[in-house]
Amino acid sequence: MALTESTMLALGTKAPDFNLPDTVSGKMISFDDIKSGIGTVVIFSCNHCPYVIHVNHEIVNIAKEYQDAGIAFVAISCNDVERYPQDSPEKMTEFAKESGYTFPYLYDESQEVAKAYDAACTPDFYVFDGASNLVYRGQMDGSRPGSDVPVTGEDLRDALDAVLVSRPANPVQRPSAGCGIKWK
Numbered sequence: 001m002a003l004t005e006s007t008m009l010a011l012g013t014k015a016p017d018f019n020l021p022d023t024v025s026g027k028m029i030s031f032d033d034i035k036s037g038i039g040t041v042v043i044f045s046c047n048h049c050p051y052v053i054h055v056n057h058e059i060v061n062i063a064k065e066y067q068d069a070g071i072a073f074v075a076i077s078c079n080d081v082e083r084y085p086q087d088s089p090e091k092m093t094e095f096a097k098e099s100g101y102t103f104p105y106l107y108d109e110s111q112e113v114a115k116a117y118d119a120a121c122t123p124d125f126y127v128f129d130g131a132s133n134l135v136y137r138g139q140m141d142g143s144r145p146g147s148d149v150p151v152t153g154e155d156l157r158d159a160l161d162a163v164l165v166s167r168p169a170n171p172v173q174r175p176s177a178g179c180g181i182k183w184k
Contacts, residue, residue, distance in 0.1 A: 002179070002180065003178070004120055004121040004177070004178065004179065004180035004181075005120065005121065005122045005175040005176065005177050006119070006120050006121055006124045006137065006138060006174070006175040006176040006177070007118045007119075007136050007175075008036065008123075008137055008138065008152045008175055009117060009118045009134060010134070011134055011135065011136075011137070012133055012134060013042065013133070013134040014132055014133060014134075014135070015031050015035070015042070015126075015128045015132040015133075016031070016032060016113065016116035016117055017030060017031045017032065017150075018031055018076070018106070018108070018113040018116075019122045020076065020106035020107060020108055021089070021106065021107050021112060022104040022105065022106055023089045023090075023092040023093045023100070023105050023106070023107050024093055024098065024104065024105055025104065029074070029104050029106060029107050031074075031132070032076070034071055034072045034073075034103075034104060035072055035076050035128070035132060036071055036072035036130065037070075037130045038069070038070040038130050038163065038164065039070075039071045039072070039127060039128060039129055039130060039135075039160065039163035039164070040071065040072040040074070040127075040128045040132070041063075041066075041071060041072070041073045041118070041125065041128075041156075041160070042074055042076065042117065042124065042125075042126040042128070043059065043073070043075045043076070043123055043124070043125055043126075044073045044075075044076050044077075044078065044114060044117065044119040044121075044122055044123065044124040044181070045059075045076070045105075045122050046077045046079045046084075046087045046122045046125050046182075047077070047078055047086055047087050047091050047092060047095040048084065048086040048087060049122045049123075049178055049179035050120075050145045050179070051122065051123060051140075051144065051145060051177065051178030051179055052122050052123050052178065053145075053177075054143065054144070054145040054151065054153050055067060055123060055141075055143065055153075056099055057142055057151070058062065058136075058140065058141075058151045058152070058153045059075075059123070059153075060099055060100050060102070062155070062156060062160070063101070063102055063103055063104055063156060064097055066160050066164075067102060067103070069160075069164055070159060070164075071163065071164070073102075073103035073106070074086070074101075074102060074103055074104050074105075074106060075096075075101065075106070076105075076106045076107075076108050076113060076114070076120075077092055077105065077106070077107055078107075078109075078113065078157055078181060079112070079113040079122075079181060079182040080111075080113045080182045080183065080184045081109075082184075083182060084182050088102045089169050090105045092105050092107060093105075099164070101184050104122050111181075111184060113181060114181055117145065120142035120180065120181060121176055121177060121178040121179060121180055121181065121182060122178045122179050122181065123140065123178055124137075124176045124178070125137065125138060125139070125140055125156055127156070127159045127160065127163060127169070129163055129166075130163075134164075135162070135163060135168070136156070136159035136163075136167045136169040136173060137157065137173065137175050137176075138173040138174050138175050139155050139156075139175060139176040140153060140155060140156045140175050140176070140178065141153050141155050141156070142154075142155075142174070144177065150165075151178075152164070153154065155173075155174065158170055159173075
C-alpha cells in the first residue's frame with residue numbers, strides 16, 4: 001500500500017470544467033450541472049483503494065450533512081480500468097449504491113479531468129466557494145488505515161464550515177494521502 005500525497009493545486013484556481021458520465025444515473029454531468037452557489041466539493045476517488053475504503057463512511061456522512069446546507073458534492077474516478085478492473089464503471093455503480101452515495105460518481109476515462117485538477121491520489125478533496133474558486137484542497141482528516149487516529153473529517157468539515165459563512169478557510173492545509181492514481 002504505497003502512499004501518495006496530493007499535489008495541492010493553487011488556492012484561488014477556478015474549478016476546471018468537466019462533462020463526464022455518472023455511473024449511477026447514466027447521465028452526462030458537467031461542473032456547471034452540479035455546482036452550488038454556496039460551495040462545491042470535488043472528490044477524486046476509486047473503489048478499491050484502502051485509503052478510500054477507510055474514510056468512505058465519513059465521506060457519505062459529510063456529504064449528507066452538508067448537502068442539507070446547500071453544498072454540492074461529486075466524486076470522480078479516473079483509474080486505468082484495464083489494469084484495475086475493480087474500478088470499472090459497472091463496479092463504480094455497485095460501490096456508489098452500496099455506500100449510499102447521495103451524489104454523482106463520475107468516470108473520467110480519458111484522465112483529462114484528473115490532470116486538469118492536478119489530482120494525484122485517492123481520496124483527493126477539492127472545495128470550491130460559490131464563485132467556483134478553490135478555497136481548500138487536501139486531506140479529509142489525519143486518519144489513515146492502520147493508524148489510531150479516528151476518522152472525523154475535521155479538516156474537510158472546517159473548510160466547509162468556512163464556506164458556509166463566507167470566511168476564508170484555514171490557510172494551513174495538509175495534503176491528502178492515499179493510493180496514487182492509476183495512470184494509463
